[in-house]
Amino acid sequence: MHIHILGICGTFMGGVAALAREAGHKVTGCDAGVYPPMSDQLRALGIDLIEGFGADQLQLKPDMWVIGNVVSRARQPDGTPRYPLMEAILDAGLPYTSGPQWLAEHVLQGRHVLAVAGTHGKTTTTSMLAWVLEQAGLQPGFLVGGVPMNFGVSARLGAGRHFVIEADEYDTAFFDKRSKFVHYRPRTAILNNLEFDHADIFDDLAAIERQFHHLVRTVPSTGRVVVNGLEESLARVLHAGCWSEVRSFGAADGDFTAEGEPHAFDVLRRGERVGQVEWSLGGVHNQLNALAAIAAADHVGVAPAQAAQALARFENVKRRMELRGTVRGISVYDDFAHHPTAIRTTVDGLRRRLPPGQRILAVFEPRSNTMKLGTMKSQLPWSLEQADLAFCHSGGLGWDPREALAPMGGRAQVADSIDELVRQVVQAARSGDQVLCMSNGGFGGIHGRLLQALQNA
Incomplete structure (x- = not known):
């Protein structure tokens, strides 16, 4: 064909x-x-x-x-x-x-599909789960919305029965307004978290919850729904009806919980220690992602201890806290964060890894459709709370980021062009700083331009 x-x-x-x-x-x-x-x-x-x-x-x-x-x-x-x-x-x-329908008919048919849904962490958690199954010898197929560094490609067919897929709630096509994930028919479904997003196609959080429930409806009775027990929105999704086995993670009374710091923690299944994760990743969000992946892998026969060992060798995804270079003691990172909650968890995750006194310079562009509409502009100061300085690219916005960032006072600067943004960051940066660039697009190649400008300064 x-x-x-x-x-x-x-x-x-x-x-x-x-x-x-x-x-x-x-x-x-x-x-x-x-x-x-x-x-x-x-x-x-x-x-x-x-x-x-x-x-x-x-x-x-x-x-x-x-x-x-x-x-x-x-x-x-x-x-x-x-x-x-x-x-x-x-x-x-x-x-x-x-794309989703072609995939369902020509790739997913007859496979045990493990789908990873959620507002945040889909790409990372999908990559974790694929890697865990790979290390367990299951040779899974996968499709990830990024490039997992353990594999070097975003998709492969796989030789085994299992297929791991990032399950997006965004609509399918102009002629099919259902969420993409409705096409996948998973036997194992992770519901990682659920917040309001995609203001260009959803009126409110209830509209997104409805789509998540459509996904739950497609999971068979012999399947498993792995759900973040800390999310009230997901509790409402399940309350609307669930016909499958449910395993929760995150909450103190959940099936899978963690004890310890995000970079080194014990995995508990109903209070019993069943594994330990020690890895290079940081942030509570990645700890929760790991629990979700472990609970999903458990459904296809991978023991939590084996899954935890695999995660110790997990190398994350390109554009997820990816170090792009260090010049004059100043490190420049690239990250895909664009929703206020994702920005906050990314900055907080970096903060936890740094010694006291080391600065974070957060550089970002509100590029997603939701952010361009200004729906969440009031949350930006909250999302940047742990950053020492913030630099915003204002290009293409229909609202004033200077006004939105005013509560941050002198800690925030706004630039109308990438050149001006680079100039602001280079002028402010000093040795030991961590420059964290966040965007869901190419960001005008700012990472390379910053490194070059720092070299020339």
């Missing part, structure tokens, strides 16, 4: 492309604004990438057009289609489907 993927460079659609290629299908695709790591990974797989969404791509004549949710029926200010290829596909009556 020849498939042509529209929006191929998104982390999810890039993963679909990699799986299809590995399965022996011919894969081509198109996108705009291509940037690594996904573009590099696709080219390394021999997948031809076309820049833009021109209707001339009809000449490729694939068997199926796979449509990413970046594609819409939107029009330019002059009235022309923003995605002329999609309009041409519709006009010609050609076969098309969504």
